[in-house]
Amino acid sequence: MILVLIGYMGSGKSLIGNTLAEKIGYDYLDLDAYIEEQEKKTIKDIFQDHGEIYFRKKETIYLKEVLANFENTVLALGGGTPCFAGNLEFIQQKSNATTVYLQTSLDELTQRLYAEKEKRPLIAHLESHEALKDFIRKHLFERSFYYSQSTHKVNTDQKHPEEISKEIQAALF
Ligand SMILES: Nc1ncnc2c1ncn2[C@@H]1O[C@H](COP(=O)(O)OP(=O)(O)OP(=O)(O)O)[C@@H](O)[C@H]1O
Ligand SMILES: O=C(O)C1=C[C@@H](O)[C@@H](O)[C@H](O)C1
Ligand SMILES: [Mg+2]
Numbered sequence: 001m002i003l004v005l006i007g008y009m010g011s012g013k014s015l016i017g018n019t020l021a022e023k024i025g026y027d028y029l030d031l032d033a034y035i036e037e038q039e040k041k042t043i044k045d046i047f048q049d050h051g052e053i054y055f056r057k058k059e060t061i062y063l064k065e066v067l068a069n070f071e072n073t074v075l076a077l078g079g080g081t082p083c084f085a086g087n088l089e090f091i092q093q094k095s096n097a098t099t100v101y102l103q104t105s106l107d108e109l110t111q112r113l114y115a116e117k118e119k120r121p122l123i124a125h126l127e128s129h130e131a132l133k134d135f136i137r138k139h140l141f142e143r144s145f146y147y148s149q150s151t152h153k154v155n156t157d158q159k160h161p162e163e164i165s166k167e168i169q170a171a172l173f
Contacts, residue, residue, distance in 0.1 A: 002073050003172065004091055006150050007102035008140050009079035009120055010112040010118065016102060016156070020165045024173075026094035027073045029057035031081060035062050043078075046084035059100045060085040067094055081124075090150070100168055105157050109136050 003026065005013040021028035032043055035058060039046060046055050059081055066075060066088075066135050082088035082099075093098050104112075110133040117123045117132065122139075126132040152171045156164050 002067060002070060002097045003168075004096075004097055004099045005074065005076045005102060006078065006082050006088075006147055007156075008136070008143060008147070009103065009110055009123070010109045011079075011102040011104040012109055012112075012156050012161065013076035013079075013102055016161055016164050016168070017074045020168055021074040024074075024169065025072075027070070028076075029066060029070060029073050030076045031059070031063060031066065032076075032078045034066060035059060035078075038062060041119070042119075044119055044121050044124075052121075055152045056080070056084045058089055060087055063087055067091065067097060071096070075148065080143070082149075083143050088146050088149060092151075093157055098152070098172065099150040100152040100154060100171070101147045103147070103153055103155045106133065106140065107139055108157050109140070 002018070005017050006015050014066060016029050036042055039058060041049070043055070046058070059078060063081060082091070091099060110129065113120070113123060113136070114129055114132055118125065123132060123135060126135055152168070154164055154167045154171065
C-alpha cells in the first residue's frame with residue numbers, strides 16, 4: 001500500500017508522515033523533498049526561477065513516478081498536489097493507494113505557518129499575521145473541495161503527532 005497524506009500547508013503531512021511510517025514499518029517519502037532532490041533545487045528556487053506552472057508540471061510527473069515505483073510507503077504530498085492536473089483523481093484510481101486528509105483549523109494553520117512562511121513561496125510575501133490568516137482562509141476554502149474527497153480524515157488541532165498517527169492507524173487497519 002501507499003498511504004497518501006493530504007492537507008493544507010502546515011497541516012503536518014511531513015511531520016506526521018515520518019512518525020506514522022516509523023510506527024507501521026513503512027518507508028517514508030516527502031514529495032516536496034523528492035522534487036528538490038530530482039531537480040537539485042529548493043522548492044523556493046524552482047518557483048523563483050521557473051514559476052508556479054513549471055513547478056506544477058514537475059510535481060505531477062514526480063507524483064506519478066513515485067506512485068509507480070514505491071510500495072509500503074507513507075507519502076506526504078505538497079499542500080497543492082491534489083488540487084492540480086487531475087492528481088487527486090489519479091491517486092484515487094490506484095488500487096494500492098489510500099488517501100488521508102489531515103484537517104487543521106484556520107487559527108492553528110496560521111500559527112504554525114507564521115513561524116516558517118519563508119520557505120513556502122505562496123505565503124512568504126505575507127508580512128502580518130492578519131494578512132497570512134486572510135490568505136489562508138480563502139485558499140483553504142478553495143482547496144477544501146479537493147482535500148475533502150480523501151477517503152479518510154483526521155483532525156490535527158491541539159494533538160501530538162503520536163496521537164494523530166494512532167488515529168490514522170485506527171482508521172486504516
Ligand atoms: N500536530 C502538530 N502539533 C504541533 N505542531 C505541528 C503539528 N503538525 C505540524 N506541526 C508543525 O507545523 C509546521 C508545519 O508542519 P509540516 O512541515 O509537517 O507541514 P506540511 O503539511 O508538510 O506543510 P507543506 O504542505 O508546506 O509541506 C512544522 O513546524 C511542524 O512541526
Ligand atoms: O500548498 C502549496 O501549493 C505548496 C505547498 C508546499 O508543500 C510546496 O509543495 C509548495 O510550497 C507549494
Ligand atoms: Mg511538507
